[in-house]
């Protein structure tokens with residue numbers, strides 16, 4: 001489903017996260033490893049203030065390994081610990097507890113110094129934009145199906161703490177925040193990765209954007225996938241080539257650009273081009 005973010009909804013989402021902040025020691029900011037900039041909430045720093053945080057680059061199984069390393073280094077430079085995880089397969093779950101303890105160590109040492117014998121479990125909550133994988137991660141950490149996943153929002157009514165091992169407690173309802181959709185390029189990346197419905201965008205525009213991106217960043221994969229010896233001069237030629245190759249034709253044999261678009265988007269989402277990251281930290285230097 002697509003959440004329509006009106007100013008009122010944004011204010012409400014923000015208020016809800018701010019309320020829950022008081023309950024936790026640490027925030028798990030869940031982002032999509034394929035678009036770690038575009039899948040972050042634009043006001044996240046303002047919303048969570050000085051609360052300790054751990055950035056979780058989820059869906060790392062679909063992202064380019066090299067790019068993920070670059071992003072981890074990028075966050076480290078800002079003094080933020082980031083981890084690559086795959087919530088679907090449950091990879092990296094132990095590293096979350098370990099990193100949380102490292103981040104909270106100072107505070108708990110202070111408590112111990114004040115005579116608190118047994119520091120309580122670390123309390124955490126997950127925040128992220130729709131489809132980042134919040135419910136999937138909650139279920140993984142809980143090791144059972146308690147949060148509803150997929151395209152419907154969580155249905156849990158009252159808040160509960162989920163025990164994660166002995167040292168951690170997780171709020172069972174994540175904080176849902178809006179993405180940065182005011183920027184067109186960000187909107188396209190959100191659509192390609194499935195964070196927002198592609199029906200909100202022109203599918204051909206999205207495909208042109210995607211093909212240009214592949215030409216620049218992953219040209220060999222593009223050539224291999226569509227049997228190209230060299231890259232065509234322009235995008236129309238590329239559409240024509242793919243359309244003829246894959247039989248995306250209209251009556252009369254003309255290339256059906258909508259069909260080509262659907263095909264390309266479907267292939268990229270189903271990892272036919274391999275693991276892809278759509279943005280690098282170096283892309284941010286320009287204007288963001």
Ligand SMILES: Nc1nc2c(ncn2[C@@H]2O[C@H](COP(=O)(O)OP(=O)(O)O)[C@@H](O)[C@H]2O)c(=O)[nH]1
Nearest residue numbers: 059086087088130131132133134135136149150
């Ligand atoms: N490949 C992959 N898919 C994931 C991962 N985490 C979540 N997903 C998928 O992403 C989609 C959205 O996940 P969901 O947990 O419902 O997101 P939420 O809206 O943030 O709660 C679902 O289809 C999940 O199966 C991951 O680490 N890797």
Ligand SMILES: [Mg+2]
Nearest residue numbers: 135148153154
């Ligand atoms: Mg959910």
